[in-house]
Amino acid sequence: MLQKDRGTHVQGPSVLVTEDDADILELITYSLESEGFRVFPAKSGNEALSILTDESVDMALLDVMLPDMSGTELCRRMKRDERMERVPVIFLTARDEETDKLAGFKVGAEDYITKPFSPRELTARVRALMRRVRGGEDYVFQGLRISLDSHRVDINNGRIHLSPREFSLLKALLEAKPKTVDRSTLLERAWGMDAKAGLRSVDVAVTRLREKLMSYGTCIRTVTGFGYQWDTEGYTLE
Structure with a gap:
């Protein structure tokens, strides 16, 4: 050892x-x-x-x-x-x-x-x-820092700009980890009463969120037929 x-x-x-x-x-x-x-x-x-x-x-x-x-x-x-x-x-x-x-x-x-x-x-x-x-804290994983209170995301000390809905999705996944969040719950958290949004909107937004998080986007794991999960075991450095 x-x-x-x-x-x-x-x-x-x-x-x-x-x-x-x-x-x-x-x-x-x-x-x-x-x-x-x-x-x-x-x-x-x-x-x-x-x-x-x-x-x-x-x-x-x-x-x-x-x-x-x-x-x-x-x-x-x-x-x-x-x-x-x-x-x-x-x-x-x-x-x-x-x-x-x-x-x-x-x-x-x-x-x-x-x-x-x-x-x-x-x-x-x-x-x-x-x-x-x-009473609240920053989430830190390697070079990723997420402030749930100030709605700020930094990667290697550089700020990443997320839309309010993208941050709502990220926050929901972090608050639930290690549990999986179903797509209906994510839809409600990020879109509220917007009748025009559907489950497909969640998938599209998660794809954009993964892209913005760069290599850390691999931490968002798809649970087929259910939803998404924040899982650092899935992290792969690009």
């Missing part, structure tokens, strides 16, 4: 990931970085505290079972330190007992993810909590 430096070149929201299983830690790190997050990996509670002393992070994923202290103890220490107390925490655990979850919530955790989990579920839960805590 390759050793990773603290943090990466990715400039998105930062996440501390504390997990003593090297394979799971690598999987989580890769999944989050692929979605534009900056990851600080740690294999123990003390290593996590060391990172938090030096770095400011936007969120922490903590395994409940760590070699030197429990995840709940690590969370408790974070919430007692004014430098770390506002960092939202998601626990990772192989145990799905109600008492374990209540113990985590009692020390200040915001959410729980039970192992085994899919990478898509994990990134979706992280992003959902980030939105809830921060």
Whole structure:
């Protein structure tokens, strides 16, 4: 397994990931970085505290079972330190007992993810909590940055101009990911009560949107007979 430096070149929201299983830690790190997050990996509670002393992070994923202290103890220490107390925490655990979850919530955790989990579920839960805590954020994937609040899209620091309908389609796909959005829903989101528009209008607009997003247009995946999905696994560099 390759050793990773603290943090990466990715400039998105930062996440501390504390997990003593090297394979799971690598999987989580890769999944989050692929979605534009900056990851600080740690294999123990003390290593996590060391990172938090030096770095400011936007969120922490903590395994409940760590070699030197429990995840709940690590969370408790974070919430007692004014430098770390506002960092939202998601626990990772192989145990799905109600008492374990209540113990985590009692020390200040915001959410729980039970192992085994899919990478898509994990990134979706992280992003959902980030939105809830921060009240909105930019979506970042490699050289693509999308501001849902200001309706701005940049690729490699250059602005891409989308029509209001094209941006409405893009926003609907991002807000729903990793789920697929059916064409009728996209029609309603982008055209509203316009009686002249039909499902074919959605297909034409998605084609234009893909073209404007250049290589990132491959992230818009067609789900035959249903609709479209934002899927970065489909990204191919042109």
